[in-house]
Amino acid sequence: MDLLPIFLDIRHQPCLVVGGGAVAARKVASLGRAHAQIHLVAPALTPELQAQADAGDLIHRSRDFKDEDIQGMRLIIAATSDRETNQRVARLAKAIGIPVNVVDQPEECSFLLPSVIDRSPVVVAVSTTKASPVLARLLRTRLESMIPAGYGRLADLCARYRDAVKARFADERDRRRFWDRVLVGGVADRVFSGHLEEADAVMARELAEARPSGGMGEVYLVGAGPGDPDLVTFRALRLMQQADVVVHDRLVAKPILDLTRRDAQRIYVGKERDNHVMRQEDINRLLADLAKAGHRVLRLKGGDPFIFGRGGEEIDTLAAEGVPFQVVPGITAASGCATYTGIPLTHRDYAQSVTFVTGHLKDGTMDLNWDQLAQPHQTVVFYMGLVGLAIILEQLLSHGVSPDMPIALIQQGTTPQQRVFSGTLATIQEVIAEEKPQPPTLIIVGEVVKLREKLNWFQKPSS
Numbered sequence: 001m002d003l004l005p006i007f008l009d010i011r012h013q014p015c016l017v018v019g020g021g022a023v024a025a026r027k028v029a030s031l032g033r034a035h036a037q038i039h040l041v042a043p044a045l046t047p048e049l050q051a052q053a054d055a056g057d058l059i060h061r062s063r064d065f066k067d068e069d070i071q072g073m074r075l076i077i078a079a080t081s082d083r084e085t086n087q088r089v090a091r092l093a094k095a096i097g098i099p100v101n102v103v104d105q106p107e108e109c110s111f112l113l114p115s116v117i118d119r120s121p122v123v124v125a126v127s128t129t130k131a132s133p134v135l136a137r138l139l140r141t142r143l144e145s146m147i148p149a150g151y152g153r154l155a156d157l158c159a160r161y162r163d164a165v166k167a168r169f170a171d172e173r174d175r176r177r178f179w180d181r182v183l184v185g186g187v188a189d190r191v192f193s194g195h196l197e198e199a200d201a202v203m204a205r206e207l208a209e210a211r212p213s214g215g216m217g218e219v220y221l222v223g224a225g226p227g228d229p230d231l232v233t234f235r236a237l238r239l240m241q242q243a244d245v246v247v248h249d250r251l252v253a254k255p256i257l258d259l260t261r262r263d264a265q266r267i268y269v270g271k272e273r274d275n276h277v278m279r280q281e282d283i284n285r286l287l288a289d290l291a292k293a294g295h296r297v298l299r300l301k302g303g304d305p306f307i308f309g310r311g312g313e314e315i316d317t318l319a320a321e322g323v324p325f326q327v328v329p330g331i332t333a334a335s336g337c338a339t340y341t342g343i344p345l346t347h348r349d350y351a352q353s354v355t356f357v358t359g360h361l362k363d364g365t366m367d368l369n370w371d372q373l374a375q376p377h378q379t380v381v382f383y384m385g386l387v388g389l390a391i392i393l394e395q396l397l398s399h400g401v402s403p404d405m406p407i408a409l410i411q412q413g414t415t416p417q418q419r420v421f422s423g424t425l426a427t428i429q430e431v432i433a434e435e436k437p438q439p440p441t442l443i444i445v446g447e448v449v450k451l452r453e454k455l456n457w458f459q460k461p462s463s
């Protein structure tokens, strides 16, 4: 982000607009909506501006711009049709640190005026950081239709109840929870449908009936999917935006973390192979302690929390200690990687079953039922199998699988960084020696891998 979005209080503050044409008139209107004291310097005005000047809505100096006009101003907009004048205004303003905007010359600006959706007191401002004002206006139009006018009324209602809610809940987290509930529930519905008195009554009742939580929080064990943020479920997203503490590990990509609440505390608990920032027991303990301290804790896991995610262990401690929790399933890596590489995990002709196994090495070995994994007409998916790949190949071959059996390795599946390496049990090691895949990588073994040639559809965004 190159610019800091802020909302500036300029009520009754002197603000200067240089120029008297149609563009200046639009800027005057923006400043006027924010109740600025508007000073306008221009030898001639549009009839609209003239009328405003006559009505005393702005202070007009009927002449060309002079250097001293900027003195004492809080904000300046240069909107003449003369580039040089505009640049001069900008230079002078910057020299003494007054924020300045120059129309149509973003490089001269020290601040930009966003496109605005005004649902006062709710105001949404959109900027494309100089890239395209047209795109900003387009987005504004989209948002206009998404944000009902009722949001302004809803915010008014919030303002009216603010003190009462504060008085009712000593604990700030309880307060926040109450608002979360009210703003997506019956009160908001009634405001949006125009039933304001009813909304007031419901609000008053909810407030009277609300009970402080007694300090106990909750844990949300949430599967974030394999990497593409579009694969996060609605329920996961809702909880991600409610939680005030986020406990995450390496498998959760930044674009997904960015969907959590901005002001939530984030705790990183590992774990890279052999580099566990925190032991599993300590994570279990941490979740319980945070919830007992009253937090709504989001335990965010890559893929699905109940598939090689140790999710069961984490909530075991919670259950034993009476901490409330919810679990949200996620799209597991096998599912995500298979679809994003065009490999159906089952297929009428090639695979009647699919098995997910862990290829994680314990003391340098992999204790798996190889006889079963070597059976034909199935797909075998290895999680955490990259380091032990040589053992996997050796075991499958020695248990009778053909050296021609197709195999695919998918690195960072479903993300723009996705890489796919395929071959056969006989050839894959050569490919790997060359390409050096990195974790996280998933391994799929089975005839279905061949279908990829025809069914591959995922185009990585070129970045």
Ligand code: SAH
Binding pocket: 226, 227, 251, 301, 302, 303, 304, 305, 306, 307, 308, 309, 331, 332, 333, 334, 337, 382, 383, 384, 385, 410, 411, 412, 413, 414, 439, 440, 441, 442, 443
């Ligand atoms: N709970 C997770 C799995 C955790 S085990 C799930 O349901 O997906 C970690 C292993 O998952 C990694 O070693 C890798 O084999 C696999 N994995 C997870 N995300 C992946 C991704 N985006 N691409 C490839 N493999 C992935």
